[in-house]
Amino acid sequence: MTRWKVLLEIARTHLLTRMKSTTTASLGVTFGIGAYITLVSFMTGLNRMLDDLILNQTPHIHLYNEIEPSEQQPVTLYLEPESAFHVVHSVKPRQSQKKIHNAYPILQYLKEDPAVKGATPQLRAQIFYLSGSIELGGNLTGIDIMEEVRLSNIRDYIIEGTPEALDNNESGILLGAGLARKMSLSTGDRIQVSTVKGAVFPLKIVGLYQSGIADIDNVQGFAGLKTVQRILGEPRNYITDINVKLLNINKAPAMALQLKRLFKVKATDINEANAQFETGSDIRNLITYSVSVTLLIVAGFGIYNILNMLIYEKMKDIAILKATGFSGGDVQFIFISQAIIIGLAGGILGLLLGFMLSRFIDGIAFETEALPTITTYPINYNPWFYIIGLSFALLSTFIAGFLPADKARKIDPVKIIRGS
Numbered sequence: 001m002t003r004w005k006v007l008l009e010i011a012r013t014h015l016l017t018r019m020k021s022t023t024t025a026s027l028g029v030t031f032g033i034g035a036y037i038t039l040v041s042f043m044t045g046l047n048r049m050l051d052d053l054i055l056n057q058t059p060h061i062h063l064y065n066e067i068e069p070s071e072q073q074p075v076t077l078y079l080e081p082e083s084a085f086h087v088v089h090s091v092k093p094r095q096s097q098k099k100i101h102n103a104y105p106i107l108q109y110l111k112e113d114p115a116v117k118g119a120t121p122q123l124r125a126q127i128f129y130l131s132g133s134i135e136l137g138g139n140l141t142g143i144d145i146m147e148e149v150r151l152s153n154i155r156d157y158i159i160e161g162t163p164e165a166l167d168n169n170e171s172g173i174l175l176g177a178g179l180a181r182k183m184s185l186s187t188g189d190r191i192q193v194s195t196v197k198g199a200v201f202p203l204k205i206v207g208l209y210q211s212g213i214a215d216i217d218n219v220q221g222f223a224g225l226k227t228v229q230r231i232l233g234e235p236r237n238y239i240t241d242i243n244v245k246l247l248n249i250n251k252a253p254a255m256a257l258q259l260k261r262l263f264k265v266k267a268t269d270i271n272e273a274n275a276q277f278e279t280g281s282d283i284r285n286l287i288t289y290s291v292s293v294t295l296l297i298v299a300g301f302g303i304y305n306i307l308n309m310l311i312y313e314k315m316k317d318i319a320i321l322k323a324t325g326f327s328g329g330d331v332q333f334i335f336i337s338q339a340i341i342i343g344l345a346g347g348i349l350g351l352l353l354g355f356m357l358s359r360f361i362d363g364i365a366f367e368t369e370a371l372p373t374i375t376t377y378p379i380n381y382n383p384w385f386y387i388i389g390l391s392f393a394l395l396s397t398f399i400a401g402f403l404p405a406d407k408a409r410k411i412d413p414v415k416i417i418r419g420s
Helices: 002-019 018-055 102-110 145-150 163-166 177-182 225-232 251-265 273-311 315-323 328-362 383-409 413-419
Strands: 061-064 114-131 134-143 160-163 172-177 192-197 199-209 218-222 241-246 265-268
Touching: 018 328, 018 383, 102 114, 102 241, 114 145, 114 225, 134 145, 134 177, 134 225, 145 163, 145 225, 160 163, 160 273, 163 172, 163 199, 163 218, 172 177, 172 273, 177 199, 192 225, 199 218, 199 225, 218 225, 251 265, 273 315, 273 383, 328 383
Parallel strands: 134 218, 172 199
Antiparallel strands: 061 241, 061 265, 114 134, 114 192, 114 241, 160 199, 172 218, 192 199
16 A cells, blocks of 8 residues: 555656646646537537427328328229239329328327327318408328427427417417517407308417427417317317327337337338437537547547656656656556546546536527527436546546656666666
8 A cells, every 4th residue: 555655646746746738738628628528518508409490290100191102093903814914104192081080099099009199180281361351271190299398398398378378269270470470460369261162260368388499380380179179070089190109219219119010000210200309419429529529539649648748857866766666567657647637637627628618509599580499508417428538538647647657667777776
C-alpha cells in the first residue's frame, strides 16, 4: 500500500511541477467533453423533436380498405382457349366499400391483445368547409378524442380549446389552424360543412389544431366519431380506419402482416409509412455521433502529445527513479496515473461545462408557428451521455498515456546518466 502511495505522490509532483502542461492537457479534455455533451444533447433533442412531430401523429399500424384494381379480370377467367394471350386496356378499380367490415369486433380483438396498447376507430370524409362566401375543400376526421389523447400527444397540438370541449359537444369541431386563418375564424365561431352529396351541417369551433405541417393544418378538421357518422348519414358501425398503438413499436411490421391476413384489410406499419423519414433520422444521428466522437479523439491526441513531451522532459527523473530501485512497471504506472488524473479532472469539468452550455441553449427562446408547443430549443438530458463522456475521457487519456508510459518503462537509466 505504501509503495502505491509513493508512486501516486510522484505522479502528483510531476503534474504540479509542470502545471502549464497539466492545465493545457486538462483543458483539452474539458473542452472536448464539453463540446461532446453540448452537441449530442442538442442534436439528439432536435432529432427527438422532429421524430415526435412525425411519428407521434402516425399510428404504429394503420388498418383501412385500399381502392385498387382486381388482380384477376373477367377475361382471365375464360379458360378457352387456354393458349390465348389476353390484353386488357384501361383497367378500372373494382367497386369496394371504404368502411372496414366488422370494425368493432376487430377493435375488441385488438384491445384484448396483450401486445396492443390501444386501438382507436376513425372515420375520414372528404367535405367542403363553408363560411360566408368562402368554400374550401378539406378533410373531416371522426375520432374518439379522449382515446386519442390517451394514446397520442394530440393534446400538445391543440393551441386553443381542450379535448374535453370536443368530447362534450356533439356538434363541435377542432379546426386546423391554417384553415381557420384562411376563413377568419376562431374558437367559438360557427362553420358549416357540406358533404359531396350536398348536405350541409353547422358545427361550432371548440378548438384549433396545429400539427406543424401546413398541408395538414390547411385542410384538416376533427369531430366526434358519432358526429361525422351523422353528417355522412352512415350507421354507427361505419368506420373507415383503425389506428393501433403497440407497447413495442418493433413488433409493428410482423403484426401488420398478421392483421392483414386475418381480417383481409390493408395494414400499413409505421416503418413502411415513414421509410424516408426514418432514413433521414438515422443519417442525422450518424452525423451527430460521428462528430461527437471525433471531438473526443482529437482531445485524446492532444493529451498524447503533451504526455510524450513530458516524458522527454523527465528523462533524468526517470533514470534516477530506475537507478534508485523503481522498476519499469513502476515508472509506467506513474505516467499512466498522470494521464488518468488529467482525464478524470478534465472529464468532470467537461461534464459541468457541457451541462451549463446545454442549460443555456435550453433557455433560448425558439418560436415558430409550425411548432406552437415548443418555446425553447430542445435539449436531451440523457444521463447516458454523461456516463459515456466521462468513460471516454478516462479511456482516451489511458490510451494516450499508455504509449508514452510504455516508452518510459523501456528507458535505460545508464544511457541517460552517461549522456548527461
